[in-house]
Amino acid sequence: MTSTPIDGISDSGFERRTLLRGAAVAAAAGLPFQALTARTAAAEPAKFDFDPGYGPLRPVKDQTTGLELLCLPRGFEYISYGWTNDPMDDGVRTPGSHDGMAAFRHGDRVHLVRNHERGAGPAFTSPAYNPAAGGGTTTLVFDPDAGQWLESYGSLGGTIRNCAGGPTPWGTWLTCEETFGTTAGKRHGYVFEVASQGKGDPTPLTAMGRFNHEAVAVDPATGRVYETEDRGDACLYRFTPAVPGRLSKGGRLEALRIGEASYDTRRDGAVSYGTVSWVPVGDVDPDGDTVRRQAQANGAAVFSRLEGAWYGNDRIYVITTDGGPARQGQVFELDPATDEFRVLFASPGSEVLNAPDNMCVSPRGGLVLCEDGGGTEYVHGLTPEGEIFRFASNNVDLRGGTAGKDVPAADHTGSEWAGSVFEPKNGNWLFVNVQTPGITFAITGPWRRGAL
DSSP, X not given: OOOOOSTTOOOTTSOOOOOSSHHHXXXXXXXXXXXXXXXXXXXXXXXXXXXXXXXXXXXXXXXXXXXXXXXXXXXXXXXXXXXXXXXXXXXXXXXXXXXXXXXXEETTEEEEEEEEOOOBOOOSSSSBSOTTBOEEEEEEEEETTTTEEEEEEEEEEEESOEEEEEEOTTSXXXXXXXXXXXXXXXXXOOEEEEESSSOBOOSOOGGGOXXXXXXXXXXXXXXXXXXXXXXXXXXXXXXXESSTTOGGGXXXXXXXXXXXXXXXXXXXXXXXXXXXXXXXXXOSSOSSSOXXXXXXXXXXOBBSOXXXXXXXXXXXXXXXXXXXXXXXXXXXXXXXXXXXXXEEEEOSSTTTOOOEEEEEEOTXXXXXXXXXXXXXXXXXXXXXXXXXXXXXXXXXXXXXOOTTOSSOOSXXXXXXXXXXXXXXXXXXXXXXEETTTXXXXXXXXXXXXXXX
C-alpha cells in the first residue's frame, strides 16, 4: 500500500493545543488527587461532586433499537450500529469483540476503522494475512450532518487479537496484534496498516517489533510512532521511520529509559520523571518473546500493562491499566519535543477509575478514558486541571430482549468500553464501542457546555 509522506500534510485531525500541562500535573499530585486518595483511604465511596458542566447520568434510549443501552448526561443522544452478526454491505456478518477505533474525515463523511480482538479463524474478510486467523478490521461510514450510519465492510482479515492501534497523520489506521505466537505456521505479534477508505495491507510492519502490542500514537512533527505493550513487565517503545509517513521502509525501534537502569514504575508514586532517554532494541523480529527483555537489559523502564495511547495537545499520552500505588491505572504524558515524562493522573481506587484501557483526546483538549475493570463500566473524562468525572455508563442489559439482534440476551453491563474517538473536523460526535456483545455507538450533544 502506498502511503502519503508526512511532509506537507494537514494536522487538522491532530489539533495542537497547549493544555494539560503544569497546572494539570500540580493538580494530579495536589489537592484534587489528595482529596480522592483521602476518600479512598477512609473507605468512603468516591464523591463525584466535581461538575464538568454536563450533569448526572441517566438512562437514554438508543435511536436505532429503542433500548436504554447507555446512561448519559441530559441533552446527549446516540445511535447504535454494527452490532455483532449484523450483515455488512459486503455480505459478511459483522465480527464480534469490537475494540480500538479511529475516525477520518473524507468530505462530508466520516470513515471509522474498527478493530476486532478475535483469535482463531477462519479469516472473515480479505485481504488476509493468515487464512487461519479470525481477527482484523472493519470500516464504517457515517454522515455526521444527517446523523446517519451509511455502510460497513471488512477491510483486513487474518490477524490475531487486534486490540487497539492508532491513527496516523497521513490518514491510515495502525492495527496492533495483542499476541505473540504462531498460528498455522504464520508468525503473529505485528502492526499492520489499513487505509481509511478501502482495504488494508496484509503485510506486517516487522521493523516496528514483534511483541504483545496494544496501541500506538504518532507525533506528526517527526512521524515517530510510540507503541505500548500489554505485559505485566512491559516497555514503552518508539519507532523512528527511515522515511516519515512510509512505515514499510523500516526504521529504528527503541524503548524508554528512566534514570540509570531498568526503573520500575509499576507501583511507583512519582509524579514527574524529568527528561527520559531511549535505548535500542537489537532483534525486533525475534523467534522468542524477547523484545522487552532486550530493552530492559539495556536499561529500559518497566511498566505494568501499558494499554491506550493517543497524540493530542502536542503530547503523547499512554495508559497503564493496573499501574500506580493503588494498581488501578495511570495516565502518563510525554512531551515528544523535549522527552519530559510525567504522570498526569493515577487512580487512587477502583471507585474513582477502574482499569482504564483505550483512550482519546477531544478536539477541545480533554481526555476520554475507557474502563476495562469489573462491575458497571464507565467512560470517564479527565480535565486539564486533573479532575476526573464519569461521562457515560454501560447499560447494555439485554435480558429483556435484544430488539431482533443476533446477540446473547444477557446482562452485558460489565463489558469493557473501547475505541473512543471524536469526529475529527468539528468534534460533534464521539464514537465508542462496547466490546461484548459488540456494538458501536455515535454519541452527540452539548459538548462545549462541559469539559470535553
